Amino acid sequence: MYSVKKKKSYTLPLLLIVILSSLFFMGFSSRTAIEEGVAEPVVKEEIQKPCEVKEHYKVYLGVGEVYVLDDIGYISDDETVASIKTNRVTGERVGKTMLRKDCNTYEVEVTDYITAPYIDDNKPMMTCGEYTIEENEYLDAILATKIAERGYQTRAAAVQAARFMLLQFPYHMNYFNENGRLPYADGEGRYYHKGLYLNEYKVEKEGIQKSVYGPKPWGCPIFSIPVNGYQKNSMDCSGFISWCLINAGFDPGDIGAGPKPSVFDLSDLGEKIKITEESLDEIKVGDLLSSNGHIAMLIGYKDGIYYIGESNYDIDMRAKGVTKEEFLKDEFNYYVDMDEFYGHNDGKLNLYWQ
Numbered sequence: 001m002y003s004v005k006k007k008k009s010y011t012l013p014l015l016l017i018v019i020l021s022s023l024f025f026m027g028f029s030s031r032t033a034i035e036e037g038v039a040e041p042v043v044k045e046e047i048q049k050p051c052e053v054k055e056h057y058k059v060y061l062g063v064g065e066v067y068v069l070d071d072i073g074y075i076s077d078d079e080t081v082a083s084i085k086t087n088r089v090t091g092e093r094v095g096k097t098m099l100r101k102d103c104n105t106y107e108v109e110v111t112d113y114i115t116a117p118y119i120d121d122n123k124p125m126m127t128c129g130e131y132t133i134e135e136n137e138y139l140d141a142i143l144a145t146k147i148a149e150r151g152y153q154t155r156a157a158a159v160q161a162a163r164f165m166l167l168q169f170p171y172h173m174n175y176f177n178e179n180g181r182l183p184y185a186d187g188e189g190r191y192y193h194k195g196l197y198l199n200e201y202k203v204e205k206e207g208i209q210k211s212v213y214g215p216k217p218w219g220c221p222i223f224s225i226p227v228n229g230y231q232k233n234s235m236d237c238s239g240f241i242s243w244c245l246i247n248a249g250f251d252p253g254d255i256g257a258g259p260k261p262s263v264f265d266l267s268d269l270g271e272k273i274k275i276t277e278e279s280l281d282e283i284k285v286g287d288l289l290s291s292n293g294h295i296a297m298l299i300g301y302k303d304g305i306y307y308i309g310e311s312n313y314d315i316d317m318r319a320k321g322v323t324k325e326e327f328l329k330d331e332f333n334y335y336v337d338m339d340e341f342y343g344h345n346d347g348k349l350n351l352y353w354q
Contacts, residue, residue: 284338
């Protein structure tokens with residue numbers, strides 16, 4: 001039996017050789033063209049994943065105010081609004097910009113509704129009707145944001161509230177001789193709510209309780225029983241300290257700074273330590289300062305200068321710096337160790353404001 005032997009086919013191998021040769025010469029020609037500048041190289045585009053924001057913060061600054069970032073490497077979209085040097089952001093002019101690093105952002109708003117923090121005894125006095133509802137709410141938002149930056153319900157938060165009112169609010173406020181203990185009634189020397197009391201609309205808000213002659217916004221005339229005449233509404237010494245603590249997230253209660261040792265007051269919120277040359281080495285920014293019927297707060301310390309924040313009938317609501325020697329001669333007999341009251345939580349406490 002004969003078998004028929006199939007003839008070999010060379011068509012497929014020859015086709016493969018032709019294709020491979022063509023590809024080789026095409027690649028060689030392309031490389032040659034690119035090298036000679038005739039053709040552009042084809043670059044494979046990488047697929048960029050959208051940047052998901054990891055952290056986003058809102059920052060309000062006065063012109064000249066400095067904000068310290070927790071990290072370096074941020075870039076400002078507009079250096080004329082807010083400039084960055086290392087991790088220090090400075091408000092340059094009124095406006096808005098973004099700070100960016102990787103997927104983290106800060107929204108910075110530089111505003112003239114506040115100043116950079118500094119002691120200025122020449123600020124104009126607060127008068128009635130300075131602010132609209134919208135402006136009042138805007139300032140409330142700035143205050144709340146600055147307190148949150150320091151850590152709500154911390155020592156630093158109480159200090160920040162005091163610094164905001166005394167160093168950044170653009171008006172001085174007068175001392176008001178309060179009309180006695182009025183349980184949680186607003187006005188006439190005290191204010192029991194978060195935020196600023198700058199417009200009549202606050203009177204309509206839930207929780208604002210009427211007092212004997214008010215309430216009236218800060219700066220508006222109201223009758224003061226102790227002086228038997230009209231004064232611009234504001235806060236007395238205990239009213240100011242209570243306001244700072246309330247805005248920081250604490251509830252000190254409806255207490256004052258009376259001279260009677262049998263009555264619980266703000267000076268009883270912590271251990272009272274007699275002020276001496278030695279004890280002043282242990283005092284902390286945020287501790288209260290006490291004397292017979294008066295209360296204040298230590299709001300800063302730098303280069304041997306102690307900065308005291310208070311509402312005082314002699315100087316109105318002010319901050320002042322004193323040396324250790326001047327402190328020992330001042331009216332304060334004790335400082336109040338507030339560690340227990342603040343829950344031993346200092347937050348982001350800085351000894352000085354710049």
